Amino acid sequence: MNEVAIVGTGQTKFSKENDDIEKLLFESANKCIQSTKNCNSDDIEGVIISTNDNSKYLGAILSETMDIQPKISHSIEHLCSSGTNAIISAYAYIASGLSDLVLVSGVDSATNPGQVLEWDKSRGDLEHPIYWASMLTKLHKTKFQTTEEELAIVSAKNHKHAMDNPLAYSNEPRTVSEVMNSKQITDDLRILDCSRSCSGSSSILLASKEKARKISEQAIWITGIGQKTTSASFTKNILEEIKSTRIAADFAYKMAGIEPKLIDVAEVHDAFSVCELMAISELGITAEDESGKFIRDLFNTENRMINPRGGLIGAGHPLGATGISQTIEITNQLQGKSEKRQIPNIETGLIHNMSAAGTSSSVMVLKN
Amino acid sequence: MTFFEEQLEQGIFQISYCKNCNNTFWPPKEICYTCDKKIDWKESKNLGKIIEFSKKDSTYFGLIEIDDGIRVLGDISCFNEPKIGQSVKMTVSFHNKPHYSFIVENN
Numbered sequence A: 001m002n003e004v005a006i007v008g009t010g011q012t013k014f015s016k017e018n019d020d021i022e023k024l025l026f027e028s029a030n031k032c033i034q035s036t037k038n039c040n041s042d043d044i045e046g047v048i049i050s051t052n053d054n055s056k057y058l059g060a061i062l063s064e065t066m067d068i069q070p071k072i073s074h075s076i077e078h079l080c081s082s083g084t085n086a087i088i089s090a091y092a093y094i095a096s097g098l099s100d101l102v103l104v105s106g107v108d109s110a111t112n113p114g115q116v117l118e119w120d121k122s123r124g125d126l127e128h129p130i131y132w133a134s135m136l137t138k139l140h141k142t143k144f145q146t147t148e149e150e151l152a153i154v155s156a157k158n159h160k161h162a163m164d165n166p167l168a169y170s171n172e173p174r175t176v177s178e179v180m181n182s183k184q185i186t187d188d189l190r191i192l193d194c195s196r197s198c199s200g201s202s203s204i205l206l207a208s209k210e211k212a213r214k215i216s217e218q219a220i221w222i223t224g225i226g227q228k229t230t231s232a233s234f235t236k237n238i239l240e241e242i243k244s245t246r247i248a249a250d251f252a253y254k255m256a257g258i259e260p261k262l263i264d265v266a267e268v269h270d271a272f273s274v275c276e277l278m279a280i281s282e283l284g285i286t287a288e289d290e291s292g293k294f295i296r297d298l299f300n301t302e303n304r305m306i307n308p309r310g311g312l313i314g315a316g317h318p319l320g321a322t323g324i325s326q327t328i329e330i331t332n333q334l335q336g337k338s339e340k341r342q343i344p345n346i347e348t349g350l351i352h353n354m355s356a357a358g359t360s361s362s363v364m365v366l367k368n
Numbered sequence B: 001m002t003f004f005e006e007q008l009e010q011g012i013f014q015i016s017y018c019k020n021c022n023n024t025f026w027p028p029k030e031i032c033y034t035c036d037k038k039i040d041w042k043e044s045k046n047l048g049k050i051i052e053f054s055k056k057d058s059t060y061f062g063l064i065e066i067d068d069g070i071r072v073l074g075d076i077s078c079f080n081e082p083k084i085g086q087s088v089k090m091t092v093s094f095h096n097k098p099h100y101s102f103i104v105e106n107n
Helices: A021-034 A058-065 A082-095 A129-144 A148-162 A176-180 A209-215 A243-256 A273-282 A288-300 A311-315 A319-335 B003-009
Strands: A004-011 A046-050 A072-076 A101-108 A184-186 A200-208 A220-229 A265-267 A348-355 A360-367 B014-018 B023-025 B040-043 B047-056 B059-065 B071-077 B087-095 B097-104
Touching: A004 A021, A004 A082, A004 A209, A004 A319, A021 A058, A021 A101, A021 A200, A046 A058, A046 A082, A046 A319, A058 A072, A072 A082, A082 A101, A082 A200, A082 A220, A082 A319, A082 A348, A082 A360, A101 A319, A129 A148, A129 A184, A129 A273, A129 A288, A129 B047, A129 B059, A148 A176, A148 A273, A148 A288, A148 A311, A184 B047, A200 A209, A200 A319, A220 A243, A220 A319, A243 A273, A243 A348, A243 A360, A265 A319, A273 A288, A273 A348, A319 A348, A319 A360, B003 B014, B003 B087, B003 B097, B047 B071, B047 B097, B059 B097
Parallel strands: A046 A072, A046 A101, A265 A348, B071 B097
Antiparallel strands: A004 A200, A004 A220, A101 A200, A220 A360, A348 A360, B014 B023, B014 B040, B047 B059, B047 B087, B059 B071, B087 B097
């Protein structure tokens, strides 16, 4: 199996405005190609689009716009984890030898249709994610004595990190007290506990080892991949856990040949504050009854190990772009290019991206 | 509209199951994936228990388990705060989307 490297990245700013997705796609893809030395559009053999948008034939449209005539082009939709799933597909094309250089571009508009899964009749008319998030939060508070303050720290921390991310939708500082006093959505959820659907685009260029040597001086390697889908219906979930994340992480760690304790930096899928607490324990970064304390300690010591980009809560959540943006953050961190957000002396990073209340999760391990 | 949705509109929650394989399908299916035969339907007993709940504005909502381990999300009506494990009675309807409502028994 060929080794696969990340050799280029490009992103737009995330925004609450409903921008045109073709314009966004072109902007991030163009920046991505320009970020890679000695790479021309006609070197690109694959173009994969990650989106929840209903637009058709975006792989071919972006290819034509960029003057690319790829061997492989298509779109991938997997709700909120479309981005990492598109990267995993590109990885497979390169690892198998079908392609040497693949552009993966994710995009969504702020009003994208991926926020509601109509197929899931078990949700009745309570389709919005706030309903499952409220119950997960309530159960976490009951089972692990997680406090309102610990939940608020997740959001305050991620907003603080986002202040140093010029592409984040939010650059406003949010104190723990502000989060705790923000608008109550349900008895167990406040508005600042929620990530926000945004428009935005992120692109990444993957290459085989041979190609990476020619076009990149600082390639970052994908060493572990795990993906697990346990169901499509939210109501098949056991509320106490995100089983798909635990299994996907196990696959990824085994493939990378590492233990969770070696993770130096992680972007995790904080769709809601409670998701970050659940994710870091399912990923084996901390014990499940200590996740609140773990995040509090990071916050108090200004350690940016978890969600240095600002996570979904701070940076925004353009569904199809999110997993790619998370991967770009870890890539930049491992290249030492994260400027104010840079975590010193790191070698190994992790990306965790999930869909539909954690019914599906993707985990990737990167190394420099 | 599907048969399941038409029946919801009539106030009936139909459960799809396979007589051959003894499998219940939720969300409902038309064909059994094990034996490939058309599934059968049976009416729910409309009784359930609360797995978890929260409250939005002044309305409780929750995850409820009904027949054969089927779980649905719906509103919960009660005088006092509901409790996990409490028995509830279900009513259903359909207006573009399914709607499941629960009343706490002996609340």
